[in-house]
Amino acid sequence: MAELNVNIGNLPLKNPVMTASGTFGYGIEYADFMDISRLGGIFVKGTTIQPREGNDYPRMAETPSGMLNAVGLQNKGADYFAEHIYPKIKDIDTNMIVNVSGSSIETYVECAEKIAELDRIPAIELNISCPNVKQGGMAFGVTACGAGEVVKAVRKVYPKTLIVKLSPNVTDIAEIAKAVEAEGADSVSLINTMLGMAIDAEKRKPILSTITGGLSGPCVKPIALRMVWQTYQAVKIPIIGLGGISNWKDAVEFMLAGASAIQIGTYNFVDPTVSIKVIDGLNDYCDRHGFKSVKELTGALNI
Amino acid sequence: MKVTGNYRLHKNYCLLKLTSDENLPEMFPGQFVEVRVENSPTTFLRRPISVNYVDKSKNELWLLIQLVGDGTRKMSEFRLGEIVNIMLPLGNGFTMPSKEQKNKKLLLIGGGVGTAPMLYLGACLKEAGFEPTFLLGARSKDDVLQLNEFQEFGTVYITTEDGSLGEKGYVTDHTILKEVCFDQIYTCGPKPMMMAVARYARAKAISCEVSLENMMACGLGACLCCVEKNKEGHNVCVCTEGPVFNIENLSWQS
Ligand SMILES: Cc1cc2nc3c(=O)[nH]c(=O)nc-3n(C[C@H](O)[C@H](O)[C@H](O)COP(=O)(O)OP(=O)(O)OC[C@H]3O[C@@H](n4cnc5c(N)ncnc54)[C@H](O)[C@@H]3O)c2cc1C
Numbered sequence: 001m002a003e004l005n006v007n008i009g010n011l012p013l014k015n016p017v018m019t020a021s022g023t024f025g026y027g028i029e030y031a032d033f034m035d036i037s038r039l040g041g042i043f044v045k046g047t048t049i050q051p052r053e054g055n056d057y058p059r060m061a062e063t064p065s066g067m068l069n070a071v072g073l074q075n076k077g078a079d080y081f082a083e084h085i086y087p088k089i090k091d092i093d094t095n096m097i098v099n100v101s102g103s104s105i106e107t108y109v110e111c112a113e114k115i116a117e118l119d120r121i122p123a124i125e126l127n128i129s130c131p132n133v134k135q136g137g138m139a140f141g142v143t144a145c146g147a148g149e150v151v152k153a154v155r156k157v158y159p160k161t162l163i164v165k166l167s168p169n170v171t172d173i174a175e176i177a178k179a180v181e182a183e184g185a186d187s188v189s190l191i192n193t194m195l196g197m198a199i200d201a202e203k204r205k206p207i208l209s210t211i212t213g214g215l216s217g218p219c220v221k222p223i224a225l226r227m228v229w230q231t232y233q234a235v236k237i238p239i240i241g242l243g244g245i246s247n248w249k250d251a252v253e254f255m256l257a258g259a260s261a262i263q264i265g266t267y268n269f270v271d272p273t274v275s276i277k278v279i280d281g282l283n284d285y286c287d288r289h290g291f292k293s294v295k296e297l298t299g300a301l302n303i
Numbered sequence: 304m305k306v307t308g309n310y311r312l313h314k315n316y317c318l319l320k321l322t323s324d325e326n327l328p329e330m331f332p333g334q335f336v337e338v339r340v341e342n343s344p345t346t347f348l349r350r351p352i353s354v355n356y357v358d359k360s361k362n363e364l365w366l367l368i369q370l371v372g373d374g375t376r377k378m379s380e381f382r383l384g385e386i387v388n389i390m391l392p393l394g395n396g397f398t399m400p401s402k403e404q405k406n407k408k409l410l411l412i413g414g415g416v417g418t419a420p421m422l423y424l425g426a427c428l429k430e431a432g433f434e435p436t437f438l439l440g441a442r443s444k445d446d447v448l449q450l451n452e453f454q455e456f457g458t459v460y461i462t463t464e465d466g467s468l469g470e471k472g473y474v475t476d477h478t479i480l481k482e483v484c485f486d487q488i489y490t491c492g493p494k495p496m497m498m499a500v501a502r503y504a505r506a507k508a509i510s511c512e513v514s515l516e517n518m519m520a521c522g523l524g525a526c527l528c529c530v531e532k533n534k535e536g537h538n539v540c541v542c543t544e545g546p547v548f549n550i551e552n553l554s555w556q557s
């Protein structure tokens with residue numbers, strides 16, 4: 001048995017395997033299929049200070065090894081979360097991390113302040129990379145300056161672990177990572193979805209109501225892996241890698257590229273128990289290769 | 304689950320029968336399952352399919368599938384004995400009338416492969432002592448499926464678009480709708496058909512439940528991809544709050 005625990009800044013995780021925001025609900029949706037407390041953490045749905053209806057249906061399109069989504073941050077708002085959802089999830093024995101979104105610096109800050117009041121939420125993931133909302137979201141995440149500004153403002157009001165989720169829709173992700181590190185982020189997670197598009201040839205119409213949407217799933221993995229690697233060269237804070245992970249081998253690859261922990265997103269839809277298989281697979285891999293701790297994998301790429 | 308039967312019904316449909324070593328959980332008419340389709344490179348996500356029938360004596364689940372793309376085509380090739388990964392049961396079923404309402408006239412309208420959940424609903428209604436009436440709509444007589452099974456559970460009326468079986472036209476054109484005043488309608492089929500049925504039900508003040516088939520990714524209420532607008536104009540998940548809705552709760556009726 002290898003040691004599986006890792007740390008993200010001051011936040012201890014029992015293992016590096018977590019589930020990605022927007023793909024795992026509030027965790028409880030999956031409780032019938034697995035013991036969700038075995039996870040290192042659960043990133044819950046994107047939350048904003050005000051309720052959001054999200055985009056119109058259709059919101060998804062399948063691709064041969066992934067999908068496009070255009071959900072658009074549908075959620076009932078931070079107050080509703082605090083009053084109605086938090087009580088149901090606060091005793092789940094893993095790190096429940098809230099993915100915080102906004103449309104302006106003020107709304108990011110307000111939402112972060114609200115979530116900071118909740119004792120059992122040890123961290124937030126600042127989503128500056130959602131491609132599916134018109135205002136804010138990705139607009140902040142695609143320039144080093146914009147990203148730095150939001151993180152600076154949120155850092156002032158948020159004392160716990162601050163993870164910043166980066167967009168792959170940029171020319172140089174390492175530059176953005178450096179900017180958020182400089183403003184006090186404890187960790188970066190990457191990648192969010194890649195901007196894409198799907199067309200129905202017969203109807204000569206876009207499939208998504210928003211025309212473009214965010215691509216995720218195994219098809220984005222090589223890009224995500226490359227970005228984790230580039231970011232690992234550029235920053236000292238721990239990296240949470242995600243994008244297309246569907247088995248333990250993918251998870252090992254992300255860690256070798258420089259990730260300290262990983263998240264699984266879209267693949268939960270294909271196999272709701274995939275994350276448990278990844279935890280077990282990581283352990284076997286470490287045993288097989290003589291690693292005493294999974295931490296030794298981070299950046300251990302032989303070049 | 305293990306495949307115990309896979310029958311091709313005409314050219315474009317198949318009936319898949321599956322069993323499990325464990326007792327199947329209780330399933331209600333209108334609920335659905337999510338089937339994983341392996342070895343089909345273009346089929347990444349699971350496919351939602353309605354419960355067509357549950358043969359409790361054989362611990363067997365039936366799925367009626369229309370072949371529309373790679374995923375459903377692959378399902379039609381599942382071999383006997385093959386193990387298929389299926390999540391079940393998902394969603395909420397139709398509201399069963401209470402026992403005191405034995406004399407209620409119940410109409411079950413299915414269009415195309417939307418007849419699938421109507422068979423199990425009819426079977427459960429019959430078992431509970433009701434006498435359901437079925438109205439099945441199809442393009443042509445070859446698209447009318449499981450007719451013998453339906454006849455076991457109630458009276459069956461048919462419309463086909465080309466007039467090759469039953470009355471010619473759409474389900475909402477059928478004369479039975481003019482002759483009999485039903486107390487409750489249940490329907491599943493293409494959305495334009497369900498909307499037409501809902502308009503009819505509303506005009507006659509008949510209570511009506513529809514089963515929606517929005518595109519789904521997770522089937523568990525986690526991804527929010529499958530939404531439909533409710534009467535307040537809010538997006539609700541079809542997979543967990545439906546797929547069965549009373550038309551009064553949907554925006555598209557007002
Ligand atoms: C709750 C629910 C219950 C269902 N029950 C049944 C059932 O009992 N029997 C059955 O045959 N089908 C049923 N469906 C529809 C079925 O899920 C789709 O036909 C199937 O996913 C298509 O997969 P494919 O890979 O063969 O086709 P794809 O290649 O994915 O698609 C082929 C074509 O079908 C269209 N399509 C795909 N999914 C849907 C959908 N959900 N609604 C409408 N059009 C779609 C696509 O736009 C495309 O034009 C149900 C759907 C839902 C949501």
Ligand SMILES: Cc1cc2nc3c(=O)[nH]c(=O)nc-3n(C[C@H](O)[C@H](O)[C@H](O)COP(=O)(O)O)c2cc1C
Pocket residue numbers: 020021022023045046047069071073099127130165191192193215216217218220242243244245263264265266267526527528
């Ligand atoms: C349906 C869906 C909804 C998502 N919602 C969010 C969200 O609210 N906030 C966020 O930061 N990322 C969201 N994402 C992005 C994922 O968290 C993840 O970054 C991305 O899907 C890449 O990982 P994957 O390939 O493992 O899915 C969503 C993804 C999907 C597919």
Ligand code: FES
Pocket residue numbers: 518519520521522523524525526527528529530540541542543
């Ligand atoms: S399919 Fe994911 S929420 Fe309904």
